[in-house]
Amino acid sequence: GSFDVVVAFDVIEHLVGGDSWQVQFLREIERILKPDGILLLTTPNWLCPLEGHTFLLGPQFLPRRVANRYIQWLRPHFFQEYRTYAEVHLLSPWRMKSVLAEAGLSPLHELPWCTD
Template identity: 35%
Template sequence: MQNEVRQPHAVLDLPSRSWKAEKIARLLGLSTRKQPIRLLEIGTGSGGIAHWFAHHPQLRCEVVAVDVCDNRQLHEGYAFQQVEGVDLPFEEASFDVVISNHVIEHVGDAQAQARHLSEIRRVMKPDGVGYLAVPNRWMLTEPHYRLKFLSWRPRGWRTPYLKLMGKGDFYDCEPLEMRQLERMLAASGLAGCNLCVEGLRATFDIERPGRISARLLAMIPDVLLRLLNPINPTLIYRIWCSDEKCGCQVD
């Protein structure tokens, strides 16, 4: 149906894309990886993250970006291909780093999401690493429509609730639960390390340095913060091929 077209939901705020790229580089420990780094960003949106990596003064990255729509605001320094669906137009083991930042919730149903992860596994080099972030189903406020408890509701109730609240005609996202995502990773041949706590600390360090909130967060032990992982608004994972070893140390 016409009103059930999935929207791109691209984030076009360029400063936030630079902060996000810096966080990704830190969480993946890219400063310690052998260079040059061949990097793929799936769902590039504004192009801000791809542009940041392509122009990084220390990291030597050969950056390729793909998206189903071209909403780029920054075009220079990286290659771009427009794609259809979740299949990637690249050979096996083509990339050292693969980034899927808030993409998997937009690709479609569970079968399409599984295909998305399998394609990441296929194009990632055996010793490669990936960044995967997705909104948690149990987030308080759904980030795309700014509606509380939207994703908490059974799947069949979400679109009617969206319409009732005057926020849209079709709920076109599919956020995941933590254990559900981990099962999907394993089924696709990927291993994952949950970096919700590290991601939270990196966000405050990069975006809110020196603020009281950052200092208060620094006082909370990791072990306590990890108890909140199942309800963290964003699920963040470092991923790699499951038959390879990858530690969870962060820069």
């Protein structure tokens, strides 16, 4: 690889293909990073009760169809940016570790918090 640092803030959850695209994305980052390179990666915390895209309590815990209705009812402007909540693929902390491992990466530091 050729890069010392790659920064991907709040990107991975927007990859349309879900898990498989997330793994491909991270594999490409692993490929372009120098052996001692660093990836700075952030994504909204799936466990945070206030979901970071809608700013509503818990749509990430609902079935997608129910989540879409819930969001449409309380945040209709959300659908001006996204066609459906299914376009947002939040990762749980354990799934994030799994996706990183599948891509050949391992976290040096984890800092889970609710920022939104």
